[in-house]
Every structure is written in C-alpha cells, then in structure tokens.
Amino acid sequence: MKRKSIITLLLSVLLIAVVLVGGTLAYLVAEGDLVINSFALADVNTEIEEPVDNKDASAKTPYVVNYGASEVYVRARAVVVTRDGSPVPVTEGDMTIRYNTTATFATGEFGPQQNVWWTDTGAYWQPNDDGWYYYTVSLTQNQQTEPLFDGVENISADESALFDIYVYHESVLASAEANGPEAFN
Template sequence: MKKSLLIGLLIFSLVALLVVGGTMAWFTDTKEASNNFTAGTVKIQILENGQTGAVVKENVNPGDTYDKEVKVQSLGTKRTYVRVSINPVWEGNLPINNVNLIFASGELGTNWVDGGDGWYYYKHILAAGALTEPLLSKVEITGSLTGDDYQGKKLTVNVKAEAVQASHEAYKDAFGITALPAGVEIWTE
C-alpha cells in the first residue's frame, strides 16, 4: 500500500508538473507599424487670355494684332520647372515670317529665358498652385508680308507647356538637357 501510494503520489506530481509547465507563460508583446508615403503630383494647365482651351479668331486681316496672353498654372502639389514652346503654323505650310510673336513686356521680360532649344524657360521655380507671369501677350500678322496666298488659310499658334519636379535635377531626364539655361533659378533644398 505504501508502494502504491508512493507511485500514486509520484504520478500525481509528474502530472501536476506537466500541467503547470504547460501553462507557464512568458511576458510578450508584438507591434506593427505602417509608413505611408504619398507621391506628390506635377500637373499644369495653359491659360490663354485667362481661359483654358483654344483661342479662335475668325476673319483675320493682314496687319491685325490679337491678344494671346499665355501663362502656365500649376495644379499639382510639387514645386516645378516650367518650359513653353510656341510654334505658329500656317495651313498649307505657307511661310510664317509674317507672324510676329509679341512677348510680355516687349521682350521675354524678367520672368522667362529663351533656352535656344525651341523652349522658353520660366526663370522661377513654380510653387504648387501658382501661376507664371505671361510669356506671350499678342500675335501680329504683318500686313506687308501677307499676300493673297494667305486668303482663307488658317494660322494655328501651337503652345506646348512641360513641367517637371524641381528637386533632384529631374529636368535632366525629363527635358533631355544637361543644365538649365542661364538665369533660371536653381533648386537648393
């Protein structure tokens, strides 16, 4: 009996140790963190005479001058470099030497630089939501250079604007240039 009681106590002790050992717990903790990065945006629009969309003039005459104020507005969240090309084209590939582009302030003014590559570069980094100063103000059709060949023909003044984030010299890849034209503000942040 003592032997069976001893065996019984031994078995009970082992079972008790297994139960206690199996239910032992360690202090633990687990955390997770998410870091969200939202990319900025570069988006622009061209404003001509304060409006988006094409400016249409009908029944034009040699010697006429028309308002064509060209500005670019940033609609994105990033600070950007902006450049604009202006290319007049006569229907029928007639010569364009009779088209005079009149820049704001008489010349390019203090806000634009002729890059010598067919593009005009805005001298200042355009802030998010901002508007450039005007590049172009008027288009003139020189009377003495506009003969009968131009009758009934349409003049299209194509305006194209491009923008790229100002940081990390992105203009090199986006614009395909190695340096900004002299006089254009350099990104310093």
C-alpha cells in the same frame, strides 16, 4: 569496433544536419519589427490658360497655371502650323511673336512693362537653344506664369493664309539641385 565508429560518425553527421536545418528554419521564420516605407507621389498638374474673350491675335496672352500640389518648373513654346486648305504655307518667320523674355523687358520694347497691372517679380521666360522658353522661377500650387507672349504682330503672310499658333508646355517636379533648364535634362 569498426561498426561502432561508422555509427558514431553517421550520428554525428545527422546531429550536425539537424542543428543546421533547425537554425536555418528558425532564421527564416523569425519575425522582427514591421518596417513601413511610406511615400507620396508627386502631384504635377499644369495647364495652359488664355483669356477666352480675346480673339485678336495681336493681344494673345497664354500663361501656364500649376494646379498640382507639387512645386514645378515649366517650359513652353509656340508653334505656327499651316492649316489644311491654306493656299500658302505659314511659318513663325512670317510674323513677330512678342515673347516675354528678359531681353524684351530690358529694352522696354514690348512685354508686360506696357501693362499697368504688371509688377516685376524677377520671373521671366528665358529662351534656350532647344527651342523652348524656360520660366525662371518654380511654380507652387495655383501659381501662374507671366504670359509666354503678349501678342502676335507684323503678320506678313498672304491674307488668305490659314494658320494656327499652338502653345505647348511641359512641367517637371522642382528640386533644389536644379534650375528650370537643368530640371528637364
């Protein structure tokens, strides 16, 4: 009798093991509906442009164009760099870069208001404490900013000084939750 109990117990355990293994295998090989997760990458492609026929520093007008399909926010800054071989160093303090900001538009001191072709769209470059100028509106495909600045004047550096003004820019995907400066943080 004892032997029959052991055999019954072993067969019961074997039956439970077969059911569990079979259920697990059925669960693992079961096929459901195919789920497709589609997404598209953002197309952020911006470039700095400047009229090439303009060699006069007092009339430089660099602007940024969005060539990508995605809407973007843009920031830019100008950096004065002394060239190798210059007898004296040059900094931004040695000149006045006429930035096109809300402050310059309000005073009428300088900026695109002097240009007959300029229309006030509410889009300006806004200076920030981090040294960047943030464009106040987002750019859609093939849109361009107003010029970051419209010239350089009052250059007090020695006439023999050699320097360049580099314009750097960055762009990020625009979102409804953030404005220009917030989008970059």
